[in-house]
Amino acid sequence: MLVLTTLTKGIELPTLSRRTGKLCRAVQTRELVLSINSGSVHLAAVLDREGRLHRSALREVRSVQRGLVACARQLAGSSSTARTLRNLPCDIDFGAHGSMFDYFSITTDDRLDLEADWADTQGNIVGQVQRICGILVPQGDHAIAPFRQLGHLWSNGQFALSAKSVAVSFIRGLGVVFAAHVPAGISMQAAEHFRRGWGNSWEPDLLDEDTIAYARSIEKACGIKPRTQLPLDIMLITRAMKKKEVDLSGWRAGNLSLKFHHHIWRNGVSRDGTRKARIGQ
Numbered sequence: 001m002l003v004l005t006t007l008t009k010g011i012e013l014p015t016l017s018r019r020t021g022k023l024c025r026a027v028q029t030r031e032l033v034l035s036i037n038s039g040s041v042h043l044a045a046v047l048d049r050e051g052r053l054h055r056s057a058l059r060e061v062r063s064v065q066r067g068l069v070a071c072a073r074q075l076a077g078s079s080s081t082a083r084t085l086r087n088l089p090c091d092i093d094f095g096a097h098g099s100m101f102d103y104f105s106i107t108t109d110d111r112l113d114l115e116a117d118w119a120d121t122q123g124n125i126v127g128q129v130q131r132i133c134g135i136l137v138p139q140g141d142h143a144i145a146p147f148r149q150l151g152h153l154w155s156n157g158q159f160a161l162s163a164k165s166v167a168v169s170f171i172r173g174l175g176v177v178f179a180a181h182v183p184a185g186i187s188m189q190a191a192e193h194f195r196r197g198w199g200n201s202w203e204p205d206l207l208d209e210d211t212i213a214y215a216r217s218i219e220k221a222c223g224i225k226p227r228t229q230l231p232l233d234i235m236l237i238t239r240a241m242k243k244k245e246v247d248l249s250g251w252r253a254g255n256l257s258l259k260f261h262h263h264i265w266r267n268g269v270s271r272d273g274t275r276k277a278r279i280g281q
Contacts, residue, residue, distance in 0.1 A: 021089030119197025
């Protein structure tokens, strides 16, 4: 059974090419196509702002923030969405066993301008500040801060390496609203890419008790009450199917660019000659 699930807020997810089935792009979405089989719920595809269907690069959803799911409705097997999905290519293995990473998304309203680096095949390190929603984290980190961020989802669907840092708190915005397991194949590809550019220096440090205590102190001082994370399961979908459908005309009319960036560095030097330290050094 396929279910079209509408979200209250936009998120950003990695998707596969509609032509080759390979990891290709980041898509902003408020519409998830879920596959429900024998009581299990998996993410199959997403609809972008223009209503085009893209096969998701993520299959196993860890959790969603309470209030993210607005409504849901079952799709007929003869619907255009179901027919298109059957014809979309797929060139990855969705198995998550052995994966090193999970994926978190904040909302498109809360996008952050953050720096990350990319190691190309010629041995160059290209750094950019992009406006991002998607964060690559070590598998098992909690979706409620603090958590370690290892990479950022760029507009081309690839994960660039971020500076070793910990997201301690979200004083403004909703924080992480969507969490999923990264398939082992994509995890291995990202890890190999990081090693090619930075050896083992990119590997994450452990979260220490001082960092966790600091995060809790910020929450207390600022009066932050993180929203609960819920499993995206049959019970949640069943409740959503009883809710009134949401008008997405305003969402589809918007066109938030995923390619926005402030600065670009190549081997630590910007176009105006400014130098910066490489991530991992």
